[in-house]
Amino acid sequence: MRILFLTHSFNSLAQRLYIELAARGHEVSIEFDISDAVTQEAVRLYQPDLIVAPFLKRAIPEAIWREQVCLIVHPGIKGDRGPSALDWAIMNGETEWGVTVLQAAAEMDAGDIWATASFALRTASKSSLYRNEVTEAAVVAMLEAVAKFETGGFAPEPLDCNRPDVRGQWHPIMRQEDRAIDWQLDDTATVLRKIRAADGFPGVLDEVLGLPCYLYDAHPTDGLQGAPGKVIAHNNSAICRTTTDGAIWIGHLREKREGEPAFKLPAAMVLGARLTGIPVLASAQTDIRYEEKNGVGFLHFDFYNGAMSTAQCERLLQAYLAATRRDTQVIVLAGGADFWSNGLHLNLIEAADSPADESWANINAIDDLAHAIIETDRQITLSALHGNAGAGGMFLALAADQVVARAGTVLNPHYKAMGNLYGSEYWTYLLPRRVGAERAAEITDNRLPVGAASAKTLGLIDDCFAGDSAAFWHQVEALAGDLATQAPGLLAEKQAQRQRDEAIRSLADYRAEELANLKRNFYGFDPSYHVARYNFVHKVPHSRTPRHLALHRRVGVK
Ligand code: COA
Numbered sequence: 001m002r003i004l005f006l007t008h009s010f011n012s013l014a015q016r017l018y019i020e021l022a023a024r025g026h027e028v029s030i031e032f033d034i035s036d037a038v039t040q041e042a043v044r045l046y047q048p049d050l051i052v053a054p055f056l057k058r059a060i061p062e063a064i065w066r067e068q069v070c071l072i073v074h075p076g077i078k079g080d081r082g083p084s085a086l087d088w089a090i091m092n093g094e095t096e097w098g099v100t101v102l103q104a105a106a107e108m109d110a111g112d113i114w115a116t117a118s119f120a121l122r123t124a125s126k127s128s129l130y131r132n133e134v135t136e137a138a139v140v141a142m143l144e145a146v147a148k149f150e151t152g153g154f155a156p157e158p159l160d161c162n163r164p165d166v167r168g169q170w171h172p173i174m175r176q177e178d179r180a181i182d183w184q185l186d187d188t189a190t191v192l193r194k195i196r197a198a199d200g201f202p203g204v205l206d207e208v209l210g211l212p213c214y215l216y217d218a219h220p221t222d223g224l225q226g227a228p229g230k231v232i233a234h235n236n237s238a239i240c241r242t243t244t245d246g247a248i249w250i251g252h253l254r255e256k257r258e259g260e261p262a263f264k265l266p267a268a269m270v271l272g273a274r275l276t277g278i279p280v281l282a283s284a285q286t287d288i289r290y291e292e293k294n295g296v297g298f299l300h301f302d303f304y305n306g307a308m309s310t311a312q313c314e315r316l317l318q319a320y321l322a323a324t325r326r327d328t329q330v331i332v333l334a335g336g337a338d339f340w341s342n343g344l345h346l347n348l349i350e351a352a353d354s355p356a357d358e359s360w361a362n363i364n365a366i367d368d369l370a371h372a373i374i375e376t377d378r379q380i381t382l383s384a385l386h387g388n389a390g391a392g393g394m395f396l397a398l399a400a401d402q403v404v405a406r407a408g409t410v411l412n413p414h415y416k417a418m419g420n421l422y423g424s425e426y427w428t429y430l431l432p433r434r435v436g437a438e439r440a441a442e443i444t445d446n447r448l449p450v451g452a453a454s455a456k457t458l459g460l461i462d463d464c465f466a467g468d469s470a471a472f473w474h475q476v477e478a479l480a481g482d483l484a485t486q487a488p489g490l491l492a493e494k495q496a497q498r499q500r501d502e503a504i505r506s507l508a509d510y511r512a513e514e515l516a517n518l519k520r521n522f523y524g525f526d527p528s529y530h531v532a533r534y535n536f537v538h539k540v541p542h543s544r545t546p547r548h549l550a551l552h553r554r555v556g557v558k
Contacts, residue, residue, distance in 0.1 A: 001150060004048035005030045006039060006070070007055045009542065010449075010549060012388060013073070013135050014054040015410045019451035020139050021052075021146065029551035032542045036061040042545075043068075046552035050149055052142065053104070057083075060104045070104035071114060071145050075134045078116050079161055080168030081109035086126050086134070087174045090197035097121045099137035100168075101145040103156055112156035114145035125199040125217075128338050131388070136408060176205040181215075183229030188246045192218050195250070200264075200305070203254055208239070208267075209274040216264060217251030217304050221284070234275050235284040239267045249284070251304055263347055263537050287312070288319045296480040297328040297379070306339025306393055309348045310358070313365035317372055324376055329487035330480045331376070333383045333400055337469075340385040340409075343392025343425075346418075350537040355530060356522040363424050363518060366392055367511055370425045373399035374507065377498070380483045380490050384476040385452075385461075386469065391415050395425040398434065401494060403461040404479065405452040406472045413460060414447045417546075419532030422517035429501070429510045435459045447548050 003026050007014045010030060018028050031042035033056055043051070043064055051070040053060060060070050076085035077098040089097045098118035105111035117137035122129060148154040160166060179198050181191055195218035198204045203214025209231055217238070224240055224247040226232045233240040238251040253270040255262040268275060289300040301308075301316050308316070323331050335341055344362045352358035373381055373396075383397040385405035390412035397403050405411065413431070415423035423444075431440040435458055443450070443458070452464035465475040483490065521529040534540070547553050 001026050001049040001146075002046065003028045003146070004042060004046050004051045004552075006033055006042075006051060006053045006060060007031075008033050008057045009055065011055050012131055012410055013138055015412075015449040016135050016139060016408065016451070017052070017054050017073075017142055019410065019449060019454070020143060023451065023454065024143070026146070027551070030545060030549040031552070032545045033058055034542065034544070040064065042550070042552055050146065052146075054138070054142075059108065062106070065104035069149060071101050071142070071149070072104050072109070072111065073138050073142060074100045074102055074109050075130065075138070076100060076109070077118065077168045078113060079159060079166035080171070081107075082171040082173065083108075084171060084174035086129060087197045088171045089121060090126060090129075090193060091174070091178070093193070094121050097133075099134055099141050101138075101141045102159075110159050112158050114148060114154075114156045115141040117141040117144075123196075125196040127200040131338050132408075139408075176202075179204045181206055183241075183243070186243060188220055188243045188248055191243050191248055192220060195248075203264075205256060208241075208250075208253065209271055211253075211271065211274060212256040213270060214254040214256060215250050216253070219249045219251070221247055221249055231275075231278055233279050233281045233284070234268045234271075235281050237266045237268050237285065239271065239275070239278075240281065240284070261538070263350065263539075265347055265351055269348075269351070285315075288316055290319055290323055292326070292328060293477065294481060295328055295330075295484060296477070297323045297326055297331045298334050299323050299331060300334045300336070301341075302336030303339070303341070306336065306342035306387065306390070307345040307347065308341055308343065308362075308366060308393070309345035310361045310365045312345070313362070313369050317365070317369045320369065320372055324372075324378060329379055329484040331379045331381050332476060332480055333373070333381065333397070334476075335383075335385060335389070335397075336387055339387040339393070340383070340389040341393025341396055342388075342390045343394075343396070343415075346533050347537050350533060355533070359522045359529075360519075363392070363515070366396060367424050367426065367515075370396050370399040370430075371507060371511070374426060374430075375498070377491065377495050380487055380494070382476070382480055382483065384472075385409050385411070386472055388412075391418060391421075392423060392425045395423065395427040395430055398430040398460075399426065401490070402463075402479075402483070404463040404465060404476065405455065405461050406469075407452050407464050407466040409452045411450045411452065411455050411460070413450060413455075414444045416444065417447045417532075418536065419521070419529035420526075421521050421529050421532075422514065424511065424514040424518055426507060426510050426514070428514055429505075429507065431460075433501070447546075 053072045101115045102113050103111040117140040119133040119137050199216045203216045226242040228244045230242050231239050238249045252264050253267045254264045291298050349355050349358045381400035383400040383403040388410045394413045415421040455461045456464045465472050
């Protein structure tokens with residue numbers, strides 16, 4: 001079928017649905033939700049069989065939903081209605097939640113129901129639930145709804161709030177007053193729930209050391225206490241604040257200010273001199289963690305939103321080098337739970353005095369890490385992608401000898417969407433060696449997300465493991481164990497191959513050419529990268545849908 005996505009942005013959920021529908025032979029074209037007129041034009045140009053709205057912030061124009069079926073993905077159980085579905089579910093302590101695919105109608109989220117899927121509501125941030133449980137349930141429900149539509153003859157179920165299986169209800173938009181923390185009354189569990197229900201957007205409005213700001217990225221901690229609401233420590237990145245029965249770490253803040261809105265940054269950076277006199281607990285940095293199991297080293301790096309700053313890359317390089325000095329045969333690069341990596345830390349670059357200089361420092365720090373991984377000759381390296389990877393983060397993963405991904409991951413092996421960025425991380429060496437030069441050019445030019453199964457077919461990754469988190473890590477451990485038993489032979493092969501490759505063209509040469517191109521992106525006359533980064537970091541709404549996504553806007557496509 002020809003399916004038109006109407007969506008606020010091509011976010012991870014929309015990307016995953018796109019991947020799943022394309023894998024089933026459907027053609028999917030995308031239009032961002034810009035205005036009623038633009039939406040109507042898209043429908044006219046594409047003449048879709050079906051319209052799907054994976055992530056909408058505005059209602060679909062009546063002239064469209066009256067004419068043809070529009071399926072809306074709502075992150076709530078049957079009967080749940082309103083724009084803050086997940087926020088309320090977390091705040092209300094729901095233990096089971098779901099996704100409903102319903103037909104667009106006059107009343108928001110009250111249309112006829114095509115399919116639902118449910119999941120256990122994990123204790124996690126809203127964005128983590130959205131990227132994992134909600135996305136998985138949305139895939140199940142959407143595929144069921146699309147199949148019913150294609151077969152024909154299915155009558156969707158009208159919403160009837162008197163039915164016993166309709167547990168949901170209408171909830172208004174959640175306001176900051178609903179989210180507010182009372183530091184004198186709220187215990188750790190309550191504060192965590194409030195911040196998690198607002199993470200990554202809009203955050204909880206509060207005041208920290210006299211500065212009005214939004215709070216994000218909260219984690220519990222043991223053994224720290226004090227008068228409720230006080231900032232008692234920081235670790236040069238996050239701050240530690242007391243509750244009525246303990247303390248929590250808050251990783252990120254966004255200043256509330258007049259004029260140009262601020263964007264999310266590490267808490268200590270936002271507070272700056274306000275932290276003077278507050279004790280530093282450097283040992284409390286837990287974003288990088290190393291463990292060994294059965295002689296295999298696992299390096300975890302769980303950076304907020306998968307963004308890797310210069311300092312984080314430098315710390316990760318040191319942790320990696322320490323791992324290579326251990327008596328292990330395999331090192332697993334495990335990334336974080338939600339993201340393996342999204343490459344350069346665009347927010348910190350945007351905040352720097354010279355974004356060009358900071359981009360340069362950041363890319364060199366990632367390159368140093370990629371170089372160390374490629375040159376590792378004492379261990380077999382395995383990138384295990386439990387979370388999504390994009391841009392430089394995806395190519396960094398390819399620096400390892402083997403790459404595997406969880407079946408649901410969404411991979412974005414391209415840089416160009418960020419203002420025609422050329423990219424580095426030795427991608428000009430790493431990508432063609434896996435997929436060949438022709439396919440490498442296609443993959444990077446297409447600027448499209450790739451699912452783990454297709455990535456395996458393309459040769460971009462070596463394997464893709466189905467199942468939940470536990471099943472994924474079980475398979476990774478089994479593979480790492482196998483690699484360890486074959487290590488002597490594999491290492492000899494790897495060293496010989498590296499020498500042959502180096503003789504053809506040195507790693508230094510690949511890097512020099514990539515960086516020469518990047519220098520033009522960072523310091524040249526064309527500001528596209530700086531503009532794209534500004535728009536990304538400030539979340540400037542799209543003014544048009546790029547043509548690589550909007551098939552219907554390509555000349556000659558019908
Ligand atoms: N630097 C800083 N923040 C980043 C980031 C990066 N490289 N990549 C993602 N983020 C942030 C987003 O701003 C967003 O922040 P929020 O919590 O305030 O909403 C959050 O991570 C999630 O990103 P989002 O775009 O909503 O996630 P997604 O899963 O829908 O999309 C990508 C994933 C990878 C397609 C998209 O995030 C992206 O294009 N990232 C930029 C990649 C890049 O160009 N890196 C630099 C070149 S190496």
